[in-house]
Amino acid sequence: MNEHRRLDAPHEVDVAIVGAGIVGATLALLLGQGGLRVLLIEGREGIVDWQPALAPEPRVSALTPVSRQLLSGLGVWKDIAQSRLMPYTGMQVWDAEGNGEIGFSAEQSGVSELGHIVENRVTQAALEQAISRCPSITRRYGVRVSGLGLPRTGSALVVSAYQLEGAEAASLTLSDGSSVAAGLVVAADGARSRLRELAGIETREHDTGQVALVTTVRTAHSHQGVARQRFLPTGPLAFLPLAVNSALAHPEGETSGAQRHCSIVWSTTPQEAERLLALPETDFCHELEAAFEGKLGTVEYSAERFSFPLHQRHAQEYVLPGLALVGDAAHAIHPLAGQGVNLGLMDVAVLAEELLDGHRRGVALGDERWLKRYRRRRRSDNAVMLKMMDGFRLLFGSRKPGVRLVRNLGLGWVDGSVELKRLLMRQAMGERGELPESCRPR
Ligand SMILES: Cc1cc2nc3c(=O)[nH]c(=O)nc-3n(C[C@H](O)[C@H](O)[C@H](O)COP(=O)(O)OP(=O)(O)OC[C@H]3O[C@@H](n4cnc5c(N)ncnc54)[C@H](O)[C@@H]3O)c2cc1C
Known part of the structure; x- marks a missing residue:
């Protein structure tokens, strides 16, 4: 593994995750339980909890x-x-x-x-309880990220709010004026990701x-x-x-x-x-x-x-040296097939698998070449899903008589085919491609 940069400088934390939504909190647990020192940063104040007397949440x-x-x-x-x-x-x-x-x-x-x-809210509260039981995760809630610094690799200079001169660590500036150094920063800060913007990553987007x-x-x-x-x-x-x-x-x-x-x-x-x-x-x-x-x-x-x-959005890049995008920060999808959180959870399962594997082999957490393994395993699956949602939306939104006829015949045809339906259902249930170990039935 000599071609990959070794983790040689002590960083304040191994991984700083920005955004404690369902996706970011799950990644914190995967990495924290895997033995890494994780800092979870969240803009909202306080920890989400849940009580049985609460009326159902709209989300x-x-x-x-x-x-x-x-x-x-x-x-x-x-x-x-x-x-x-x-x-x-x-x-x-x-x-x-x-x-x-x-x-x-x-x-x-x-x-x-x-x-x-x-x-x-139920999922988030359960994640927070598990985080409370994991000593290697530190939470900082009620602060927002205002600046990002990413390490240089080779000739690539990353545009960001400020740049750590010659530093190997990625760094964050927070709204309370403090800063954090980390081997890797993960953007789990949702569809309108500030980190993605600070890193200058473009999105392919349409309303x-x-x-x-x-x-x-x-x-x-x-x-x-x-x-x-x-x-x-x-x-x-x-x-x-x-x-x-x-x-x-x-x-x-x-x-x-x-x-x-x-x-x-x-x-x-x-x-x-x-x-x-x-x-x-x-x-x-x-x-x-x-x-x-x-x-x-x-x-x-x-x-x-x-x-x-x-809005449907897809980030052009999922990784840069010292940075990875996950969940809605990487891809926002129409909710018609209820896939958004599920795709984000698959992102973090794959990212954690690759990071923990690389870390065991002595690879630096922010090494872009290693991070590209995550990009390879996730970007095309997410792109297919985004395209499918677009296709459904356009197909069902059309009032053209020919399109209406085809979609009604198509629905009836699929409904009559047990095998095809079983295949579609397996896909919708998340069983696509090679699943990371953490998602396989035990
Ligand atoms: C109407 C609707 C219905 C949906 N239904 C489904 C469904 O049935 N199934 C499904 O899988 N998906 C569904 N989705 C999609 C799903 O809600 C999203 O994919 C999911 O919430 C994304 O999770 P996330 O953790 O990536 O981002 P978010 O949930 O957006 O979390 C991001 C977190 O980052 C924090 N944050 C943001 N900026 C900063 C900052 N600068 N500094 C610090 N913290 C910051 C935010 O406070 C937030 O807690 C639906 C979406 C919509 C709109």
């Missing part, structure tokens, strides 16, 4: 069985399972304009569930022309553990099954109606989202019910509504 994620495996290995899943989660055993997708429909079931795929819908409206609703009928999505010409509307505690499920003392809460992700035009956000609750519930063809009966109640602009 949820459909976590694949592969992501579950990763979180189980870190000792995080057991806390998630003891908090609140909803396994889903079926998926139903249909076209608003035509009769094309496709259904997936866990039984057909030979598994007990296709995945779990988990509130982001999907859609905004996601999210909220939690209660319906007349049970969701029965099925995730449903209707493709409207303006964008997909998803009803994701939620679990809530009995006190929350029956606020008016009802006796029936278990499994009647869903998380809504309604992707639509910005104008339409603005209109829907401004509607009184009862009117909104009526419109939502109509847009969903009343599949779960009356929409009885809606919690507060929030909206998120939907």
Whole structure:
């Protein structure tokens, strides 16, 4: 391994991770449990926690069985399972304009569930608990990164807020005026990554022309553990099954109606989202019910509504000397297939595997040539997913009669093919390519 730079200077920490979202916190655990000294830096104040009395959070994620495996290995899943989660055993997708429909079931795929819908807050709180048990991770929350310095390698000079002259370490300046030196800095600071900007990494980006409206609703009928999505010409509307505690499920003392809460992700035009956000609750519930063809009966109640602009972005580079990008900082994807967090978790599983392997062999953590192994294993998989989401969005957004006919016939054809469906389901469940060791079933 002589061709790779050796870790010879003592750094303040081995790895500084910026962003303690689901992706950054998972990486901290992978590296911390692997024996590295990790500093986790987060802009928001305080540690996320979760209490059973809390109403469901509007931000949820459909976590694949592969992501579950990763979180189980870190000792995080057991806390998630003891908090609140909803396994889903079926998926139903249909076209608003035509009769094309496709259904997936866990039984057909030979598994007990296709995945779990988990509130982001539940996952984050479980990650924080595991971080508290890991002495090699230090947290600094309530500070933001304002400057980045990256080491030079060969003739490559990295443009950044300031440059450490001749230093081997990467460095960060924080909003409280302090600075940190690290063998490697990881940008896990989300879709509008400040670190990516400071490093001068360009993104290939396009506005999907859609905004996601999210909220939690209660319906007349049970969701029965099925995730449903209707493709409207303006964008997909998803009803994701939620679990809530009995006190929350029956606020008016009802006796029936278990499994009647869903998380809504309604992707639509910005104008339409603005209109829907401004509607009184009862009117909104009526419109939502109509847009969903009343599949779960009356929409009885809606919690507060929030909206998120939907941009697809892909960083041109995932690594530079002393820097790696992960999660939404590297790629932001349309939520229609619920893949964002799962792709980010796969990034950090691969990055940690490569870093720990390199470290054991004496390779410096910030060595760009070694970091490129991570880039090779992740960038093309993410690029394929981003392209697929674009394809779906354009296919289902088209009102051209020919395209409508083809997509309805296509949905019906795929629905009739057991083998093809099984293959698609395996992909959606995260089983693509060679999985890192931490994600393989034990
Ligand atoms: C409506 C919607 C629905 C979605 N549904 C799903 C789904 O079902 N399944 C799925 O897998 N994905 C889903 N996603 C995508 C998913 O939410 C994202 O992919 C995921 O949250 C990205 O995680 P992250 O940790 O990379 O980034 P983030 O969650 O954005 O975390 C970044 C962290 O960095 C911190 N930070 C930012 N800047 C700084 C700074 N300068 N200094 C210090 N800290 C900083 C932030 O405070 C934050 O805590 C959905 C997205 C949307 C918008």
